[in-house]
Amino acid sequence: MADPQDVLARRVQTALGAAFGAEYAGTDPVIRPSQFADYQANAALALAKRLGRKPRDVAADIVAHLDAGDVVRDIEISGPGFINLTLRADWIADRAQELLADPRAGVPVQQRQNIPIDYSAPNVAKEMHVGHLRTTVVGDALARTLEFLGHNVIRQNHLGDWGTPFGMLIEHLLEVGEGSAEADLVKTDPNRFYQAARAKFDGSEEFAARARARVVALQSGDPATLRLWRELIELSKAYFNRIYAKLDVTLTDADLAGESMYNDALAGICDELEEKGIAVVSEGALCVFLPGFTGREGKPVPLIVRKSDGGYGYGTTDVATLKYRSEVLKADRAVYVIGAPQAMHLKMAWGTAKAAGWADGTEPVHVQIGNVLGTDGKILRTRSGAPIRLMALLDEAIERAAKVVGEARPDLDPDTRARIAQQVGIGAVKYADLSVAHDTEYVFDFDRMLALHGNTGPYLQYAAARIRSIFRKGGLEPEQATGPIELGEDAERALALTLLGFGPVVAHVGDTLEPHRLSGYLFELAQAFTTFYERCPVLKADDDSVRASRLALTAATLRVLVQGLDLLGVQAPEQM
RNA sequence: GCACCCGUAGCUCAGUGGAUAGAGCAUCGGACUUCUAAUCCGACGGCCGCAGGUUCGAAUCCUGCCGGGUGCGCCA
Numbered sequence A: 001m002a003d004p005q006d007v008l009a010r011r012v013q014t015a016l017g018a019a020f021g022a023e024y025a026g027t028d029p030v031i032r033p034s035q036f037a038d039y040q041a042n043a044a045l046a047l048a049k050r051l052g053r054k055p056r057d058v059a060a061d062i063v064a065h066l067d068a069g070d071v072v073r074d075i076e077i078s079g080p081g082f083i084n085l086t087l088r089a090d091w092i093a094d095r096a097q098e099l100l101a102d103p104r105a106g107v108p109v110q111q112r113q114n115i116p117i118d119y120s121a122p123n124v125a126k127e128m129h130v131g132h133l134r135t136t137v138v139g140d141a142l143a144r145t146l147e148f149l150g151h152n153v154i155r156q157n158h159l160g161d162w163g164t165p166f167g168m169l170i171e172h173l174l175e176v177g178e179g180s181a182e183a184d185l186v187k188t189d190p191n192r193f194y195q196a197a198r199a200k201f202d203g204s205e206e207f208a209a210r211a212r213a214r215v216v217a218l219q220s221g222d223p224a225t226l227r228l229w230r231e232l233i234e235l236s237k238a239y240f241n242r243i244y245a246k247l248d249v250t251l252t253d254a255d256l257a258g259e260s261m262y263n264d265a266l267a268g269i270c271d272e273l274e275e276k277g278i279a280v281v282s283e284g285a286l287c288v289f290l291p292g293f294t295g296r297e298g299k300p301v302p303l304i305v306r307k308s309d310g311g312y313g314y315g316t317t318d319v320a321t322l323k324y325r326s327e328v329l330k331a332d333r334a335v336y337v338i339g340a341p342q343a344m345h346l347k348m349a350w351g352t353a354k355a356a357g358w359a360d361g362t363e364p365v366h367v368q369i370g371n372v373l374g375t376d377g378k379i380l381r382t383r384s385g386a387p388i389r390l391m392a393l394l395d396e397a398i399e400r401a402a403k404v405v406g407e408a409r410p411d412l413d414p415d416t417r418a419r420i421a422q423q424v425g426i427g428a429v430k431y432a433d434l435s436v437a438h439d440t441e442y443v444f445d446f447d448r449m450l451a452l453h454g455n456t457g458p459y460l461q462y463a464a465a466r467i468r469s470i471f472r473k474g475g476l477e478p479e480q481a482t483g484p485i486e487l488g489e490d491a492e493r494a495l496a497l498t499l500l501g502f503g504p505v506v507a508h509v510g511d512t513l514e515p516h517r518l519s520g521y522l523f524e525l526a527q528a529f530t531t532f533y534e535r536c537p538v539l540k541a542d543d544d545s546v547r548a549s550r551l552a553l554t555a556a557t558l559r560v561l562v563q564g565l566d567l568l569g570v571q572a573p574e575q576m
Numbered sequence B: 001g002c003a004c005c006c007g008u009a010g011c012u013c014a015g016u017g018g019a020u021a022g023a024g025c026a027u028c029g030g031a032c033u034u035c036u037a038a039u040c041c042g043a044c045g046g047c048c049g050c051a052g053g054u055u056c057g058a059a060u061c062c063u064g065c066c067g068g069g070u071g072c073g074c075c076a
Helices: A002-021 A043-051 A055-065 A089-101 A131-148 A165-176 A181-187 A188-205 A205-220 A222-248 A261-273 A313-328 A342-354 A390-407 A412-434 A459-475 A490-499 A502-512 A513-535 A545-568
Strands: A030-035 A039-041 A073-079 A081-088 A116-120 A151-157 A280-281 A285-296 A298-307 A335-337 A364-368
Touching: A002 A030, A002 A039, A002 A043, A002 A055, A002 A081, A030 A313, A039 A043, A039 A285, A043 A055, A043 A081, A055 A081, A055 A151, A055 A165, A073 A335, A116 A131, A116 A285, A131 A151, A131 A222, A131 A335, A131 A364, A131 A412, A131 A502, A131 A513, A165 A181, A165 A188, A165 A205, A165 A222, A181 A222, A181 A298, A188 A205, A205 A285, A205 A545, A222 A390, A222 A490, A261 A280, A261 A298, A261 A313, A285 A342, A298 A313, A298 A342, A313 A335, A313 A342, A335 A342, A335 A390, A335 A502, A342 A364, A342 A490, A412 A459, A459 A513, A459 A545, A490 A513, A490 A545, A502 A513, A502 A545, A513 A545
Parallel strands: A116 A151, A116 A335, A335 A364
Antiparallel strands: A030 A039, A039 A081, A073 A081, A280 A285, A285 A298
């Protein structure tokens, strides 16, 4: 492909074989971006010891055997034995031209894998919080990216749709009446419904008793109870789908794979674990003790697969999820986009499934999601200490964006402004989640994420909007800009070289499941474009060939920006 | 107590065992008869928590310590 780093690696490897013998042709040539050239090859330093020669002499030998005149303009040995490589401008231009003609913009198609991705996972009749927001946004970006790389992505929205709270929720639903305004709160403000149920449960012994009886009825499959349970789920789905629509994530009802889905499998799982000697009864509960998991005072920590009352908790269902994803979905990788605090629990559930032989051929991966903090450094809450309503938070982002758009673009009609505000506000929130490493905590700060400066969604959207403005003004479609690309100015060369990095970085995200790498790349690209934009007039270029080349570079940049943002799940407005 | 994660510029964060550790924000100084000045350019800013070790070479790998976060038996 057109990845310069890859091309250079192969050329240098060939040189290594030619210079030192075939057994050296497999050595990592250690090609890295360089501050003194485009790239540097650092293989000589590591090889010097193996060969018993001076690093600089080894480097000279590599250079003498390097056949790369068609790719590289300048080769220089410097320092203790670094080989600095400067690419030919015409080679970069040709690769950029290929990228422009490639519908995939240089992104490779990878060996197809089955990849279930567990993400979002809100609870029925409960408000989604910023933690859900983050797993939803990160998981969705991974799903989009892996799909684009050619994988068979199976979205698994592991809804919290089962458990003891449903006793009180169903009883509360009965009391307020199906179809009542109170019941409709589940669709709009689920925490108020949940808290009302909770208050009754805590305040009335009689209600609590009914709730407990209702749990038993639910678990034993009582049809009337099941119908009410399904009603609650339907109401909640309306809420989730409003959030998902506002967030522009790809989850649909078809992706729902809630806890209850595994109910029928749990008893069998426990029996089999016990038969295989993996699980033992301890203090009345069926437990799996795995080596390496100890808690306070060195006591072994169990994964409880059957509670002493005979019920099942999330330990059992999480064993069941991996079993299902491995045996039924034939997962090559099973991705869990879940909060970092659950790391130990997941390891135990997976360890149990593996011990039982239920995860053969499947690599489970935990994409750990760090906590979201407020500007005070604490878990994000409202001033009164209540958890923040996700819908209100998204609306605030849109409102803030609308205020900026209203001030900056009074010339646009209200509908257009509203649409831009929606795209910018939501894009800013999503990009903020995606621009930092998923496993670190990060500070939620509207002012920062909505800024036009820095590594923000709006900055990238603005770069794309300016490009579209160029084509509007020039009276042509981006597709009509076909070059040929010729690189003269430094800014043109730097932009073209940056464009070539798109495919590799997307592939890297697919391998490491780190979307923030793509964000960082897109930010670099937007910066490279902005510099180009400042220094290189496109429409007003001096002559036609330069104009055609710059238009092509601009079109390629738009393609990569829009495609990259799309992989992250962020929209690129036509204008801003 | 044990386990996992984290400690990088005043702040928020990047950083593939490679040369003089990078962005953005903030601060200061510049740039607009020119495709969107909401965008750019420059300056300032660092014992990469501390101490050892491995290595030709460590922010990166290993060990110990200090500081912060999280988890550790019947909620999920």
